[in-house]
Amino acid sequence: MTGNVSHILLDKDRLPAVTLGYETRKKPKEVTTTVTPDLIMEIGLVILWLLAFLVLGVGALPFAAWLLPGTEYAGFAIPVALTVLGVVGHLVGHLAFGWPALLAGLGTLLALSAITATRTDTVIDIDRAAEYGLVFVAGFLLIVLIRGIDPAVLPLGGEKFLDFGLLQTLNRTGSLPPESMWFANEPVKYYYGGQLVVSLLATMTGTGTAYAYNLGLAGFYATLLTAAYGLAASIARPYDVSQWAAGALGAFFVGVAGNLSTAVRLVAWLLPDWVAEVLVSTVGMEAGTVDWSPGDFWYFDASRIIPVEPQADSGFEAATEFPFFAWLNGDLHAHMLSQPFMLLTAALLLAAWRGPVSHRRLLLFVFLPPLVGLIGVLNLWSLPTALGLTTLAVFVNSDHPSALLPKRLQTTTDSRSRLYEEGSRLLLAPLVAGIVFLGGILWTFPFWTTVMVNGPSRSVTYWDQWTPLGSLILVLGGFLAAFSAYFARALWTQDNRASPTVVLTTSGSIVALATLLGWPVLGVTLPLVLVGWWLLRTDAVGFETLLVVAGAGILLFVEFVTIEGERFNVIFKPYVHVWLFWAIGTAVALPRMAAGWPTIDGANTARLRQTGTVLAIALVLVTVPYAGFALHGHVTAETATTDEVGTTLDATAYLEVLHPDEAPAIRWLDARSGQPTLLTTAPAGYRWNPKDGDGAAAPASLTGIPTVAGWDHEAQYRGDEVYDNRVADVHAMYGGDPEEQRRLLAEYGVEYIYVGPAEENAPQFEVTVDKLDAVTAAVSWEHVTIYEVDQEALDE
Template sequence: MEFGSVVVWLVAYLGLLAIGMSITGAVLSRLDDRGAGVAIPAAIAIVWIVTYVLGRVSIDTGLLAGIAVLGGLAIVARLRGSEIDRSIYLETAAVFTVAFLFMVAVRAVDPAVHPGGGEKFLDFGLLQSLLRANTLPPEDMWFAGESVQYYYGGHLVASLLARLTNTSARFAYNLAHAGFYAMVVTAAYGLGKSIAAHRGYPARLAGGASALFVGFASNLLVPAKLILLVLPGAISEAVAGILGFELRGVAISLSEFNYWTASRIIPGTINEFPLFGWLNGDMHAHMMSTPFLLLGATILYGYYRTPAESRGRRLGLLGALGPLAAMLAVVNTWSFPSIGGLTVLTVALAPASPTSLLPTRAKKLTDAGGWVRDELTRHTLAVITGVGVLAIGGVVSLPFWLQAASGQRGIGWLPERSGLGVLVIVHGAFLAVFALYYARYARPQLRRPLRAVGLVGMIVILSVVVDAAAVALFVPLLIVGWLLRRLGEYDELPTPGFETVLILGGIGLALLVEFVYVKEQAGPGRMNTVFKTYMQIWVLLATAMGVALVGLFADRRPSLGFDGPRWRRGFSVLAAILLVSTSIYGGLAMANHFRADGGYAQTDDPTLDALAFAETYHPNEYDAIQWIDENVEGQPNMVTKPGTNIYQWVNAPSSLTGVPTLAGWVHEVGYRGTDAYWDRVGDVETIFTGPPARQRSLLAAYDVELIYVGPLEREAYSDTTIQELDAVTVEERFGDVTLYRVDQAALDGSPS
């Protein structure tokens, strides 16, 4: 076990926490934790943005400049009076350290970046490519000679941390992976705590609940199946059929538990949550973006808390969102519109009217009018602000859109929608708490409660009739949450707070993907759309969940409904039930994970070495891959067997070293188009087996320097002739692998 590397990375993270707190303390001074929960992602974001801008010239120069800018901002903040509160630092550092070491332990017994069951070959290949690259964007390790056509910003974060700590990719992968997890858990803790403190709830309890629901909780599949297992067989099968899942895949004993099934509840989709994603071991874009999404939410909470008279500070907070939106575009393009949507919600629902952001003359034009005009003005300005944030982000990230963003996409409408049962299983815990939370605020405002109940009932019935269960579950909460925030201020009644922005943002996304999706090669129908958005949905709702759940039993204002000792006891029991039921999955998953003895498990010899599995299961190729990684400089073009059959050991030389191959995994069809990929597949076959003249032509056209001939290449191209060219010589031999060197200057003299 590489304890020294763990210490180095933890010290680096905690150093970034201290530096970041100097800056967030100045910018987010109104928050209870002064932005400490997002101090690490804030510090990383500053370095990242500078590196991204200057990386077209030099990544190393950009990194040094980014560190200088970060340090300069911290010094300026300190000179202007920003102090690091020692108790807040220690508390935040403790939360981060616990989360980081927990995930380090998880990865240490399953560190392999194996090709099955996820995108680890893609993620590790991008990390290696960025560590080999001198400039941005990096070259695509699966499409030699072209820049990567994928959102690589999160992998850039990992590569910058690896450069700072002088850590090779084989160890940096799992240490960065654990760091992203700890960052999102700590961000949820800080934001949940700050919201709760402002509302008078027990702050640490709410922050801890938010962190738990983000980092360890699961959906209700496992507790639902456990309940059904104790019912008579006919009843349990009938209920399971109504809910829309099979009564299998849950533990009667630990050996029968399968962590995978909880992420595949909604048919035809992938509905991940953080614990599943990090347990599965991918370091994928939709995971790495979550700390920075919560950074954006925390900045917006700073705006929400800032009074109308502090116009300059509010404009400054909104201005900071533009560069952050640019970062999110490159880290995970699916999060780019989300930050715009959260901006719209915040500006529309904040106590201070957005008209106070306008110049005096423009503000006078909006002052006259009743509440209808005021609300229309408020919401129009909110939309304009959200669009403005995205416009700034789009300009800053323009090189990504022009060079690296894949264009093989379109918009699809009205996909096959989710059934009521599966939506309840996935979102039920959140929906139950939010419905009760809003009910406490709504009851004093309902002069005719039966009419309100009847209206909700009509929405539910109509939704079921037209096969839109999501409308029945989500629309009432969207309407009620929005109205409570806005109408409560006119009636001077208690209103929910910023947690409503998170709730509406998460539920709005969940509703949106029931009707709109992105058509692309990555999966049939809306599979990839749900896959890439549900992690965002979970993080937003889980952070709000901690606040709302604690608020149910801690808010004792008599002006709210459902008050009194009995109600509080009932809410406390509900909180305990939800905490236990949503943690069963995590308990079973961890027990299974740390006792596993099959596959790539390292329970007897923990390590953070992501490539240790290759040495065990592919020893001959491992030696060749190691030689390439250690002896080949830069990113020369290489020929290997194309990865037309994916999620298995294929294209390992390029995926595990970052040295690009002509045609890698078939993912490239989605990035480049069908013809571009399959033309290269044909060219690779010609290079291995074609006539000498054509071989020479293709080797020159693709500027090939290395040819890798291993077991897969021999199996696919049994009559290989490439070695007969004079320009092709043996570089090294490793058991079943021969690595050839191509002399480009000698190609013209090769025999025909």
């Protein structure tokens, strides 16, 4: 189940400005900000949400300190708090959502902190907590600035209508699961955990959905940034390096850095054409890239590099997003909202990796299962990664997995062969992950029984089309450069003959041979997996290498396996995790190398320090241009909405500017209480072009009031036949036989019928439903009429 733009080929030269991920103007307009009551109110909301997140973090500090000993626990206090809110809020929400779920979550959090505050030897470091608070504030205000310039939830360029609709339907529901805004009378068939947490925060702060959307985005980005800072610093603790440097690089590579495509474009622009042509051809970019100049920068280009089906001129690239692009684009989407919790999972596994067996059991069997279960509710695509990371962490831990078993079931391996030990590890590690998975299912059981059942089946198959090497380098090349140098130095500590020069030359030869044989990604990732796996059995490296191996394993899996009809997402969703893992791994590796590691006989420490520093600076320089260009373009290219209403965080402020014909009708619907069933034209999708009969199910998406048939995503969630039958019923209700109209209106319990420009221009029917005696105009404007259906009169 998914929602994506896999069938929309976005071309900035062919689309109207307002249909992109954010609105754009080619000529910037000087904007003056006037202090108004609305602006003061919005500043107040920013402060309120900022304080809400920070207070939650403070409330979770004692619990986080006990849960994550030996780590920078302050960096995970907010993710821990949000996890408790999400898990408890989801369970209680099936009885009563809103305030009851929120109060239950807050009460549980405070209880956990109160119980654990006296059970830990860790003394809370206020200065360190304040440091992480500053990181959070910086990330939060950055996204507030970005979204204040372009707050709109538009249907094209992402999944904003899906995300906003989920948030709206959650805010209207009395109990979970929420009713689908695109499939009336049925529960949502999508993972909605992130929107659930934002909805609870909106309840806590008394914030309307239009503002909660963008403030939730800011909060989750800041949470991700803080967790990245904390995880990198935590991993670097045993090393003789600056934790501040590792943490800062972790936050940078996770939350600010971009892939290499922008840097390559810049270099090609500076080089002579004939040299630029060679460069562009080598990395597999379009030939027209040679003619690129900085004025041609478009933020969306960097997110579409790896072809879905690698073949000449396929013209269809999968999304290989990185966080800065994702938050700039502004979706409040599952693959983004799950990221802080994936880093929290890594932090729990790190604490288990380093901690005593007794605490490791608690982490793995008591506290990890609800977190993993929540990850499934947040983003189903993240669940296999969380379980895979768990398996890997248990497998390569210095203690045998049997140490996790009760003493009477433990067996000594001292007298056993190495083959027996490895085989038993291979058996027990997945078993531990399986227990975590089952526990996660139990903690979130209502989600699986109400949302995930009865969906269309998808077959898992072998994939035989390999990703081009150039595309992989553009997306992940910066990280690969860091790991290659890091692993080369680590191997050197094990054998003086394996100098970095020898290792890097051998690695380059393997990649070249694999590329010639047509298996480029195999040549890159398999050595990383094997060498990293072996190094993890030594004391030369640590948890950062586990993350590198995990990321390489994900890439290998994606190269070999696909899901029928889901190749776009099979690339898109796992690559998000690869970016997170490799960004953190790079953030730890670079400071070690810049500090002159390793210290071995015959090594020139000064030279190692110099090359490590140069590499760190180079990787920052080649990954930062995207953020610079994108921010400049975002700030200077004003939108039609902000031109009209000024800077705002109101996600729906654009309605009166871009869709004035329908704005008052949508506002009227939004003011209705509950979830009355609505009828709008179908099918619907990414385009809101009323003149062509495309309404994007906007009245449902922007209000949370469920329509009989909304976006065609529902065909993915429920099956083509089920969705198509509803679409046919929609057409019949609008323009079919009167008897059939009455029957269907009664069957679906339709209370309001929306007749706007899209319905009037729909090619599939001519509106006649207004002629029924049971249908009367409830409210009307020049271009829209909303009819009310008297259900009792339908039987007369």
